[in-house]
Amino acid sequence: MTQYVAHGLLRAAHQGRTAERGRCVLHLDMDAYFASVEQRDVPLYRGRPLVVCHTSSDFCRHGVVATASYEARRWGIKAGMSVWEARSRCPHACFVHADIPKYLHNTRLLRRLCERLSPRVEVFSVDELFVDLTPLLRRCRPEERRWEEALRLGRDLKEEIRRKLGLTASVGIGPNKLVAKMASEFQKPDGLTLIIPEQLPGILAPLPVDRLVGVGERMRRHLRAMGVETVGDLARAPREVMEWKFGLVGRLLWEAAHGRDESPVVPGEEEQEVKSFGHSLSLRGGTRDLEYLENTLLGLCDAVTRRMRRQGYLGRTVSLRLRVGYAMGYARSRTLPEYADLTSPVYAAARDLLRREASSGLWTEPVTTVGVSVSQLRRREEGRQITIWECLDSREERLTAVLDALRDRYGEGVVTRASLLGDFALSGMNLAR
Ligand SMILES: [Mg+2]
Missing domain, CATH: 3.30.1490.100 (DNA polymerase, Y-family, little finger domain)
Incomplete structure (x- = not known):
């Protein structure tokens, strides 16, 4: 989350980029990624509470939960929880070690599927990717047709991922990365959400402020002390005050509260294949x-x-x-x-x-x-x-x-x-x- 501010928003601000007209960005977030990969590969785990752990011990007594399957989430198990606690909440769950190279390999396949759609693909984290659809939609007229077409591309991509990789993803589409990422969180799992610019103020204003990318626990406390609870409160706060209190980050958060984000989708270097x-x-x-x-x-x-x-x-x-x-x-x-x-x-x-x-x-x-x-x-x-x-x-x-x-x-x-x-x-x- 914070990484996003550091590398995305700040970079865009420093570069002084101007927004590309009529942008359309798709954000792809895999559902319970590590657990879904394991459930796909091991039939025994399907339909059962499965907890994928980061741990060094063989029996997963120590360590933390990396991902819990949706079945395990029903027992209140979440990523970041200690394995010990997860075990006490649901003793009959299956506990497995995270197989990071395997998940990275699947991310690579995922990226390739996205690249068939557009060359502008950014791997944001192991289970999240941004795809810039702008060039694909440039010829669509009128505007509404563009968003319809974007939805169709999102639906097709989800279907392709299900067919080729046997996994489900939640997709968010919006006029920039920030909004696309928020959109994908609206409907999970297996969601498809579009937020068009006209809907932005109505959708953003009532959200708690920590739903904004870049607002962590500490920032939320600072904002609360200023009487800012929702994204709407933040949008109404004077920009100068935000800048004075938090510098560049303050300005970017204020922009974010208005649904503005000009950071580009940055295709990473293709990983060097080992020869x-x-x-x-x-x-x-x-x-x-x-x-x-x-x-x-x-x-x-x-x-x-x-x-x-x-x-x-x-x-x-x-x-x-x-x-x-x-x-x-x-x-x-x-x-x-x-x-x-x-x-x-x-x-x-x-x-x-x-x-x-x-x-x-x-x-x-x-x-x-x-x-x-x-x-x-x-x-x-x-x-x-x-x-x-x-x-x-x-x-x-x-x-x-x-x-x-x-x-x-x-x-x-x-x-x-x-x-x-x-x-x-x-x-x-x-x-x-
Ligand atoms: Mg995810």
Whole structure:
């Protein structure tokens, strides 16, 4: 909330922007986002009180509620409440850990759906986006047709989100970001609300002042001391007084109380897609010992695939990087038959490449650096073709899951391969970040 004032309203004020004529902004707010994603993915949670928690403990005894499903809200459970309190209110609710990478991935998909509508999409928070519809509606005449068309776009977007992602959203549409955001709060869940400029004074005036974006608990207390309880009271307060008391923030709040907000929808930079995962190690003094090099490579492959699993990537091209003596480094690559994120296929390919290089007779000097990287990536959620072999032998996968869980809980150094023991440089502690 405050962030909005800091980054949106203030920036607009400093830039001295003038309002774009006939603006139309859509605000999308996902309903009980984390809980809805979990209920979509796990049928057992559907229709039941579900509490998604930020916690470090396994049984969610400590920590706070990140999101409560609508079923859980009926028991008075809300975001920010302690898990302990939520549990005492509804002991039979399901409690799960928040899986932030999964929600972020869904936000990315959501953003892509919005970008099909308009290139001006701003990810405001993990479950909120702004879409600037202005360019799409420019040709609509007369004015009323524009708002009708905006409503249709909002309805279609909601339908698309339901169809493609299996989630519901509340949509607000208005002449600027501030009003659009307030509009989406009017009807939840699964709402669609339009506020046109003519309706603004009537809708805003009776609202409690803290419904304005940017009015937190402290500001509400200050305003109350001035006799300002509703948005209407604030709008009637002299602008100079607000400016004198609260500076620029005061002026912006006063503008907000009149439903004015000129801050633009700012499309963020497209996140840098990861292109490869790699690790390398320089070997002091260098070595020609093939067994030692293979062991080093195994440790590196462990670390690389661990990072891939953590970030949800599978990869197909394995590259071995070597530096011999003081010459420039070079690389050899091989493509795997299947996408992988486990050590053994990656290591097998890298070791093969290493052995081939070793037998080429080109190593006139000791190897000083060895590294491995995996590229040609794809997201794990996009599905992996499971071969019959994996079904017959999923031992490595199961073992890896256990090891990952151990490292998540106790740190990278807690388990290491017996073959890497005694080689401090290679124990996972130094490698996996
Ligand atoms: Mg939400």
